[in-house]
Amino acid sequence: MRIEDYALIGDMQSAALVGRNGSIDWLCLPRFDSPACFAALLGDASNGRWKLAPASAFGGNGPGGRGHGGEPEPMATRRSYRDETLILETVWETPTGAVKVIDFMPPRQSNPDLVRIVEGLSGSVEMATEIRIRFDYGRIVPWVRRVDGHLLAVGGPDSVWLHSGVPLKGGDYRHTETFTVSAGDRVPFVFTWHPSHLEAPERIDAFEQLTETEQLWKEWVSTCDYQGRWRDAVVRSLITLKALTYSPTGGIVAAPTTSLPEDFGGVRNWDYRYCWLRDATMTLDALVGTGYLDEARAWREWLLRAIAGRAEDLQIMYGVAGERRLPEMTLDWLSGYEESRPVRIGNGAAGQLQLDVYGEVVNSLYVARRGGLPPNSHAWSLVRKLMDFLESGWERPDEGLWEVRGPRRHFVHSKVMAWVAADRAVRLVRELERTGPIERWAALRDRIHAEVCHKGYDSERGTFTQSYGSRELDAALLMIPIVGFLPPQDPRVHSTIEAIERELMADGFVLRYPTAEDNPVDGLPGGEGAFLACSFWLAEARAMVGRRKEAVELFERLLSLRNDVGLLAEEYDPRRGRLAGNFPQAFSHVPLIHTAQALSL
Numbered sequence: 001m002r003i004e005d006y007a008l009i010g011d012m013q014s015a016a017l018v019g020r021n022g023s024i025d026w027l028c029l030p031r032f033d034s035p036a037c038f039a040a041l042l043g044d045a046s047n048g049r050w051k052l053a054p055a056s057a058f059g060g061n062g063p064g065g066r067g068h069g070g071e072p073e074p075m076a077t078r079r080s081y082r083d084e085t086l087i088l089e090t091v092w093e094t095p096t097g098a099v100k101v102i103d104f105m106p107p108r109q110s111n112p113d114l115v116r117i118v119e120g121l122s123g124s125v126e127m128a129t130e131i132r133i134r135f136d137y138g139r140i141v142p143w144v145r146r147v148d149g150h151l152l153a154v155g156g157p158d159s160v161w162l163h164s165g166v167p168l169k170g171g172d173y174r175h176t177e178t179f180t181v182s183a184g185d186r187v188p189f190v191f192t193w194h195p196s197h198l199e200a201p202e203r204i205d206a207f208e209q210l211t212e213t214e215q216l217w218k219e220w221v222s223t224c225d226y227q228g229r230w231r232d233a234v235v236r237s238l239i240t241l242k243a244l245t246y247s248p249t250g251g252i253v254a255a256p257t258t259s260l261p262e263d264f265g266g267v268r269n270w271d272y273r274y275c276w277l278r279d280a281t282m283t284l285d286a287l288v289g290t291g292y293l294d295e296a297r298a299w300r301e302w303l304l305r306a307i308a309g310r311a312e313d314l315q316i317m318y319g320v321a322g323e324r325r326l327p328e329m330t331l332d333w334l335s336g337y338e339e340s341r342p343v344r345i346g347n348g349a350a351g352q353l354q355l356d357v358y359g360e361v362v363n364s365l366y367v368a369r370r371g372g373l374p375p376n377s378h379a380w381s382l383v384r385k386l387m388d389f390l391e392s393g394w395e396r397p398d399e400g401l402w403e404v405r406g407p408r409r410h411f412v413h414s415k416v417m418a419w420v421a422a423d424r425a426v427r428l429v430r431e432l433e434r435t436g437p438i439e440r441w442a443a444l445r446d447r448i449h450a451e452v453c454h455k456g457y458d459s460e461r462g463t464f465t466q467s468y469g470s471r472e473l474d475a476a477l478l479m480i481p482i483v484g485f486l487p488p489q490d491p492r493v494h495s496t497i498e499a500i501e502r503e504l505m506a507d508g509f510v511l512r513y514p515t516a517e518d519n520p521v522d523g524l525p526g527g528e529g530a531f532l533a534c535s536f537w538l539a540e541a542r543a544m545v546g547r548r549k550e551a552v553e554l555f556e557r558l559l560s561l562r563n564d565v566g567l568l569a570e571e572y573d574p575r576r577g578r579l580a581g582n583f584p585q586a587f588s589h590v591p592l593i594h595t596a597q598a599l600s601l
């Protein structure tokens with residue numbers, strides 16, 4: 001199945017991907033970054049999945065067909081989210097009748113639940129279900145037994161109950177059954193995870209939970225204050241960002257998946273189930289900008305807990321509860337999405353130096369304060385500590401926002417963001433009545449600005465460059481007007497945008513930097529697709545420099561890349577015409593919101 005064939009459901013602690021073939025192929029429990037109990041996404045059906053669809057949709061394989069790796073399976077007739085919620089409704093029309101499958105994860109009570117309700121719409125339909133529960137990313141085949149007619153699967157620390165009125169038959173390491181649904185029938189299935197050493201959890205009522213879940217999302221959306229022309233796309237993006245928030249702590253994951261490839265069949269496969277300061281601060285800015293201050297407050301608390309300690313120990317990313325060790329390893333028993341290996345968990349980028357993060361953090365504290373968050377003395381001492389580090393730290397080479405695995409460089413974008421840190425620190429003092437060494441920070445800001453304009457600009461070619469002295473371009477330079485480093489009318493801004501348009505575009509979308517085999521910058525083999533965040537930045541930058549028509553045209557083309565339920569991955573592969581990379585990706589939905597706002601002014 002293509003990445004865009006999946007839809008997201010979640011409970012703000014974890015999330016599942018539901019395919020258009022009716023199969024849930026990805027679910028990690030109890031947290032976003034826990035081992036998956038359905039991992040077919042990164043292998044095949046034998047790595048765990050749960051399919052629920054008309055019996056005829058199991059194709060020649062019958063229940064137990066291979067996931068995306070085997071014969072193409074029939075797809076649902078249509079699907080959508082119920083109004084402005086995260087409740088997915090998949091409709092199947094068959095020659096004998098029509099059914100709807102309602103999938104959702106209710107707001108968490110004591111344990112995570114996944115609910116699937118089959119609703120007969122017309123006639124009658126023979127349905128089938130096949131569940132293969134596998135703990136530890138498809139590695140552990142649990143013991144499954146029947147208790148009072150329900151299934152209980154146990155393996156290592158995990159156990160799962162499957163409550164349903166349909167008595168599933170076991171065999172060949174899977175459980176299956178067929179059943180008939182007529183118009184008006186409603187058949188619920190409730191899948192509940194709990195630690196294997198504890199008593200069985202209390203059973204939830206699927207229908208009550210459906211009502212509560214619907215109410216929760218509708219209430220949340222009702223406070224959105226964006227009313228512009230692209231409201232549907234903005235609201236769906238906001239719901240997606242909220243779904244990527246780990247509600248117990250306020251941390252925000254970059255995406256709920258690992259190792260969906262940036263290069264199909266290649267090695268550019270990374271685990272995004274962590275909280276990057278960059279991605280999370282940008283998410284926060286989008287939420288604050290649309291009226292969601294509670295999330296900003298929760299995230300500021302998360303940040304202060306996560307990075308408590310010495311400024312030099314700041315990491316660029318953490319676990320959702322602030323964990324610091326995220327060791328990267330490969331899961332060699334998984335064949336990878338369309339054979340894209342290795343499948344990685346953990347992320348080595350956690351140990352990198354990425355100077356832009358300082359700018360993003362100080363900026364988001366500034367934006368949140370301006371947006372209405374009350375002052376907080378810990379947040380202010382954090383700003384001071386970050387600035388203490390930056391006063392000398394900004395001169396160091398780093399891995400940059402693209403987290404290159406090649407040698408460190410003096411990335412221009414990193415220095416621009418160090419300028420942002422100093423600029424916002426000065427503004428925090430001036431505009432929000434804090435006391436701090438404003439002259440020192442202002443001097444630092446001006447020093448960085450002068451150096452970037454001198455060493456980061458190639459006056460012969462009329463463009464800022466990826467790093468000092470390099471001839472390469474980098475789409476992150478589009479941030480120069482967006483963050484206010486130079487005004488939009490500055491000729492260097494115009495010519496840098498034009499250079500990026502000339503050299504970094506593929507099929508009308510933007511590559512983040514050149515990834516030719518012989519380009520040593522990122523230290524990785526293979527290429528990648530167009531980076532959607534950069535493409536949105538180009539739309540926003542065009543709008544800022546007065547090229548509104550072209551900005552709207554690009555923005556709407558980007559919107560057309562969203563899948564049928566409004567979701568975007570990290571990248572788009574123009575050659576194959578497919579979404580690529582982890583999915584859905586906060587880093588793509590955030591600039592969608594910013595650009596919609598910029599174009600709605």
Ligand SMILES: OC[C@H]1O[C@H](O[C@H]2O[C@H](CO)[C@@H](O)[C@H](O)[C@H]2O)[C@H](O)[C@@H](O)[C@@H]1O
Pocket residue numbers: 254270271272276278279347348349401402403404405587
């Ligand atoms: O391209 C190599 C790097 O790719 C990942 O990083 C990207 O995703 C991050 C999360 O969205 C984002 O913050 C970063 O800007 C992107 O480059 C991966 O996490 C890295 O380990 C990898 O080196």
